Amino acid sequence: MSSLTTKARNYLVFLWRCGRIAFVGDWRYYTWMGLLTIIILLGINAYAKQFVYGLITTGMSDQVSWGVYIANFTFMVGVAAAAAMLVIPVYIYNNKELHDLVIFGELLAVAAILMCLAFVTVDLGRPDRFWHLIPGVGKFNFPGSMLSWDVIVLNGYLLLNVHICGYLLYCRYNGRHPATWFYIPFVFVAIVWAVSIHTVTAFLYVGLGGRPFWNSSIVGPRFLASAFTAGPALIILALQVIRRYTDYRISDRALLTLRSIVQVSMLINVFLLANEIFKEFYTRTSHVASSQYLLFGLHGRHALVPWIWTAIAFNFISMGLLVLPLTKSLKFLNFACVLAIVGIWIEKGMGLVVPGFVPTPLGEIVEYSPSCNETLVCLGIWAFGLLCYTIFLRMAIPILQGRLSQAQGSETLREVYEPGAANAFAANPAPITDAVS
């Protein structure tokens, strides 16, 4: 019994230390976190207005009844799913380079899922009735509604990743080896689960027979291809930020492994896009209307045209760069990654959600553009996601480096907490080695 209390106390101390370290850093850390907090507060303010006056504060209408909230939600599900692209090489192909980086991918997945949940919640007309969605408590339409599947897979994925990251970090903190049976099975479940979250999210759209733009079997594969492009691209950038601002060592070779994943995914992504465009425009049935609206405009309405061509251009330039040896240099790789992320964000977000509603099933054309309030809510959620990820990294990195551990008494802990210590490791970042040829 007493050993159980000791264990519980150890765990609480662990949580307390993690929580405390999130509030400690150098001036750059405080500036960054302060900035994010301000944006989050602006977002909360915008959401409070929406809560009181209703979704009329957004740009949505009965004709276009989903907008940037659901668009961002769809994109972030992809980012979350992409953590699998780090896990698969490590646990299935025994890739050593990425081994220690898996946890950063999984933490990103946790932050991304939290953003997803936030984006869905702000889209609800009656957030006070969220409990109707809780299985067993409310009235859950499972397995009928794909949205109920999404509730299960997203929350399940969140729990899986929280468990894996939390357990591994806690073991490292305690200085013991993680018990294989207690996390490896979850790692493999999480790989399949990652595919499922994006497939189910695709099926949300695919399952609607009245919307020909979505009711196409290629939507699921396209979702996965774009997710496995944008997600690892985001991880490539995040890892470089980590290596720049902490003394955590991340090899160029690890980044280049990710590059080859982004490379292949981007090729598949563009190929699938070409497939869809051929089918729509060669046959030219009346179902082409939404694609026509998206790519060229319909009956003089073309709000999305500049966006989608930007996205297509970005995707093509990015693909071109990625297949060239040029992107073995990080400068070009980063450029290609940014293009891929922005391109896919436009394409998977506004480019997928909005044209599904234009024209309406009765042929009406009503355009959509997000309102200022709606945009602020989105920015708030993005800032919230970045804040979560920063906090997770702030906790995880000292643990992984062994600077935050159970063995250390409060005296040595101070070094971790002290701004001076934070400066010390920020001052000599890992040397950036040249690209491996």
Added chain:
Amino acid sequence: MADANRSTPPEGEVSRRDFLKTSAVLASGMAALAASLAPLRDLKDYTSVEKFLQKHYKEMTPEEMQKVLERIAREVERQYHVRPRVRDYKPMDGVEFVYCLNLTRCIGCRKCVHACVAENNQSRNPEIQYIRVLKMPHGSLDLEKGDHNYAPESVPEKGFFYMPVQCQQCKNPPCVKVCPVKATWQEPDGVTVIDYDWCIGCRYCEAACPYFARRFNWTKPSIPKERLNADMSYLGNRPRRQGVMEKCHFCVQRTRQGKYPACLEVCPAGARKFGNVLDPESEVSYILRNKRVFIQLKEELGTSPRFFYYFDV
């Protein structure tokens, strides 16, 4: 690591300076949070413990339903100063409602649209309408060619026909299938209804509907007091709340008492026919038996509407 030598209290103890600093940060943080939440002060009548805990329509006992109906009546009276009669009309045995609309006769006057708004207590601002009349060019049923906003001096215009579209009361309703919380379902008399007090406002049904039949309350609906229809039903025309879906329900508060829907009664052209398809003597049964051509809109989607369009041939 020169800083590490600075004298700082061990973990758990807090210096006066640190305490003041932390308090200041905390206080300004709370103030900023409170300021950002300021719009919530305008929140009136949003929910209550009673409303928050209200059960799903199908899970309420008759006594619980009675209490809810009384509460709704009180709320309506407080807001509109009209004492309403709120009932929960149940479907009748041996009845399956079907609508038939004669495209040869419809003149596109939109009287049905406005009768519906008046009967069903739809919001006037912003305007919500369940029926959409399309002006179609002669010879085509391609909905994309329809004009939603026609406004000539007088109707009908030569070279066009008119096609009113409302909820088609499908036998395989996609909206019911996708609702994550079973807030919308098909009743035994064939009417797809919504529990306005259970809907979470995700608008998935609105995306799923192939007929643009569903409407969302983007803000608090407003109805002039003198226009309120005081004869209300739970699943029908009682005033809705902000953030929930609504749509045509074949005027359950009328039709379940044996009356015709409001849109039918007002139609000056006699284009609208409504009745019980299980009764072989009904007008709709006669039409479905004897008219040579009738159309279910978007039949290829497999929704199997209970709303039929026909021609006088």
